[in-house]
Amino acid sequence: MELFFLLLLVLLMALALGIGFPVAFALPGSAIVTIAIAAGSGWLFAGSPDAYFALGGPSQWLSAGVTNFRGVYWEAERDTLIAIPLFVFMGIMLQRSKIAEDLLVTMATLFGPVPGGLGISVVFVGALLAATTGIVGATVVAMGLISLPAMLRSNYSVPLATGTIAASGTLGQIIPPSIVLIILADQLASAVDQAGTLRQQLYKASTGEITMPSDFAVVSTSAGEMFLGAFIPGILLVGIYMLFILGFAIAKPHLAPSVRTGEKINGAFLLKVTVTLVPPLALIFLVLGSIIAGVATVNQAGAIGAAGAMVMAGYRLRDGEKGAYTPAMITVIALIAIAMVVGFHAVNIKSIQTSADVTALIVAGIGVSLLLISIFWSGWRTLQFDNTLRGVMLETAKTSSLVFIILIGAAMLTAAFRAFGGEELVREFLQGLPGGFWMQFFIVMMVIFILGFFLDFIEIAVVVVPIVAPILLADPGANVTAVWLGVMIGLNIQTSFLTPPFGFALFYLRGVAPPTVRTTAIYKGVIAFIGLQIMALLIVGFYPALVNYLPNRVSLTAETAPPPKNPRLQYCMEEWDREQFAENGDQLKAAIAKAGSLDLTVLPKDLAGDLSKAIEMAGMAMPAMDEITTIEEAVAEAAVDYRPLHGEVRQLERDARRIEAKIEDQELIIQRSGPNGIYSEAAGKKATIKVEGMKAEKAALEAQIPAEWEEKHKAFAKIQREENKARLTFRRTVDQAYEPLQETLAILRSTDAFAALEDDLRSLDAKLSQMEPKAYVEYVEGIRSKVGDVEGARDIRSGVNAVRKAMRSKKPDPEAAREAIVETLQTFQSELAWRREASSKLLPDLEAYDAVIRDTIGLRAQPRLPQEQALYVAACSSGHRDVSLSF
Known part of the structure; x- marks a missing residue:
C-alpha cells in the first residue's frame, strides 16, 4: 500500500502543476492530501493511521509535536x-x-x-x-x-x-x-x-x-x-x-x-567603455573578490552587492544631471580611506593606546560615515526617481517569498515522499x-x-x-x-x-x-x-x-587553513614527498649525512640524544616512502582480480541488509498487533507471512556469495593493512625526524631572549628584602611569566616557581627563597653558556639542514602548508579518489 500512496503523491503533484496550480501550494498541498488519505485509509481498514506509512506516521509525528513543525x-x-x-x-x-x-x-x-x-x-x-x-x-x-x-x-x-x-x-x-x-x-x-x-x-x-x-x-x-x-x-x-x-x-x-556602427574607436569612445564597464566589474570584484579572499561571507557579500547596486543606480538614474556622480565619488573616496586604514593599521576601539590608534580610528570613522552618507543619498535618489526603490523592494519581497514558500512546501513534500x-x-x-x-x-x-x-x-x-x-x-x-x-x-x-x-x-x-x-x-x-x-x-x-x-x-x-597534520591532507602530502624524494633525494641524503657529522656535545645530553636520534630517523624517511610505493603496487596488482569479486559480494550484502531492515519493520508490526496493540491480528499474521518470505529471500542472497570470498577478502585486507601500517610508519618517522630539530632550533634562536632574563633573575634577591611577601609573590609571578615565554627555559621557570612557593606559604621562608634564587642563577649561567656556544657553532649548520628538509620531512610539523605545497595539495585533492575497496 505504501507504493500506492507514493504513486498517488507523485500523480497529485504532477496534476496540480499540470493544470497551472501555483508551485508554492502544489507541493505541500499534494503532500497534505496524500497523507490525509493514507492516514484515513489506515484507520478505516487496518485499525491504525500509521499502517500505510513505511517510516513513522501521523501518530508518531503528532507525538513529536512542535519538533516536526520546527x-x-x-x-x-x-x-x-x-x-x-x-x-x-x-x-x-x-x-x-x-x-x-x-x-x-x-x-x-x-x-x-x-x-x-x-x-x-x-x-x-x-x-x-x-x-x-x-x-x-x-x-x-x-x-x-x-x-x-x-x-x-x-x-x-x-x-x-x-x-x-x-x-x-x-x-x-x-x-x-x-x-x-x-x-x-x-x-x-x-x-x-x-x-x-x-x-x-x-x-x-x-x-x-x-x-x-x-x-x-x-x-x-x-x-x-x-x-x-x-x-x-x-x-x-x-x-x-x-x-x-x-x-x-x-x-x-x-x-x-560583422557590423560597423560608424563610431570611431578614439579616446572619447574608450572613456565611454571604461565608464560603462568599470562600475559593474568593480561590483563583481567587491562581491566575489570578498568571498574568494575570505574577507566576507556570502551573506556579507550579498549586503555589499545590494549597497553597491544602489550606489550605481543612484548615478545612472540621474545620468546627465549636475552632480549625478557625487554620491558614487564619495563612495570611492570612503572605500579607499577605509582600505588604507585597515591595510596599515589595526583598528580596534578596545585597544587604543597611542595617538596613531586614535588617528586611525578617526579616519576609519570618517570613512564609514561618508560611506553611509553616499548609500543613503543614493537610496534617496532611487526613491525619488519614479519610485524605483519601492518597486525594487516589492519585487525583492515577492521573489524571496516565493523561494521561501517553495522551500517550505518542498520540505513537506520530501517528508511525505520519505514517509x-x-x-x-x-x-x-x-x-x-x-x-x-x-x-x-x-x-x-x-x-x-x-x-x-x-x-x-x-x-x-x-x-x-x-x-x-x-x-x-x-x-x-x-x-x-x-x-x-x-x-x-x-x-x-x-x-x-x-x-x-x-x-x-x-x-x-x-x-x-x-x-x-x-x-x-x-x-x-x-x-x-x-x-x-x-x-x-x-x-x-x-x-x-x-x-x-x-x-x-x-x-x-x-x-584559517587546516594544519598539515589534518588527516584529509596526508595522502596528497605523501604524494608531494614522493615526488620531492625522487627529484631531490641526493640533496636530502647529503644534508642528512652532513647533519649526522655535526658535533652535538655542546648541547645537553638529553637534547643532543634527541637530535641525534632525529637525524637518524630522517635517514629512514626515504626508505619508508619506498616501502609505501612497493605496497601500493602490490595493492594495485591484487585489486585487478579482487575488485569485481568485492563489488559482487558487497552488492549482495547490501541487498541482504536492506531485507533485514524490512524484516525488523515487519517484526515490529507483529509485536504491536493483537487486541491491545495498535495493529490488528490480521495485520500481524500478514506481517508474519512477509517475514518468512523475506528471510528466505535473504538466505538465498547470502547463498550466492562465492565460496572463495572469505579467503580472498582476508588476503586483500592483509595487504591493505600493510599499506596503512607503512603510511603510519612514514608519518611517525618524519615526525620523530623533525620535531627534535624544531625544538632545538627554537631554543637556540631564543638565546638573546634567554640572556635578557638575567637582570630580572638577579633582581629577585634584591627585591626579597625590600618588598612585603604578598607583593613579592606578585613580582615573582610576573618574572615567571616572562621566563615561560622563552623557549626551553623550563628549568629556570621551575627555579622561579620554587622561589614563589617559598614566599607564598602561610609562613614565608626568605632563606629557602634565597637558596632557590642562588640555585636558579647557577642553572641560568650554565644554560646560557651552552646556548651561546651552540648558537655560534651549531645554529648556522642546523638552520641550513632545516632549510633542506623543512618542506618534505618536516612538512607535517609546520603550522600551515607553505604556498607551493598548498597549491600542490589543492591540485592533488581536486580529483576523485576511489576508496570503495576500503569498505
Missing part, C-alpha cells in the same frame, strides 16, 4: 538563505537602473567589427549581468528588447540571434552569485549529513570497525565554496558560447555578419544498477535533465536533490565532493530555462520578440546552445579539478 520552519530559516533577498535586490536594482542597456550598446559597438561580434557582445554582457544580477528573466528581457532588433537589422540568422540571447540570459544560474547555487548549497549541507551517516554505516557493516577514518568522511560545502566551484565552469561555458558563435560566423558569414518509502525505493533502484556510481549518476542527471522540460530550477533543486544527493555522496566508489555534485546539478538545471515546452527563457524572449520572429525559430535556436551546455557538463564531469581546485586553493592558502 523542522519544516527551519527549512527556510537557515543562515545560508539570508543571501537570497540580498542578491535578488542587487539584480533587480541593476536591471531597473538600465545598466544592462548601457553595457549592451557599448559592447555591441566594441565587438561589432568582429565576425559574429553582436552575438559575442550579447554573451559577454550576459556573463557580466550574470555576475551582477543573476536574474534570468530580467536579463533575457533586457537583451531581447535591445539586442534582438539590432541583430535582425544586421541580417543575423533568427535562430542564432534568439538562441544566443536566451542562452546568455541563463548564465546567471551558474555564474556566481547565483540563487540556484545558494539553494543547492543549502540542500547539499543537509544531504552531506545524511551521506556521512550512510557511509559510516556502510563502513561498519563492511569492516566491522566502529570508527571510520576521517579521511573517508563526506566533506560538506557552503554557498561560498559553491560560488568558487562554479566560477571556472561558468567562464568555460561563456568561452564555449563565444567560440561557437565565432566559428559559426566564420563558416557562414552571411548569417552572422511512504520513496527514498528507500530510489536507493534500491540506483544501487541495483550495474556500473556503480557512474551509472547511478548518469541516471540521476538524465532524470534532472528531463524534469527540466517541465519544472523550474527551484522545484528540481528542493525536491530532487534532497532525495538523490545523499545516495550519490555516500558512495565510496567515486568519493565525489559535494561542491562538484552541486555544480554538476547546477549546470544541468540551467538547461531547464532553455528546454521546451516550459523553458522560461523561451517565454521571456517570446514576450519581447517582434511578431516576425516565429516561436519555432526560438525553439530551433536554443537546440545548439543546449548541446553546448551538455558539452560543458561533460567537460566538468571528466575534469573535476575545474570545480574543486579553486575552493581547495582558497581553503588551503587562507589564514
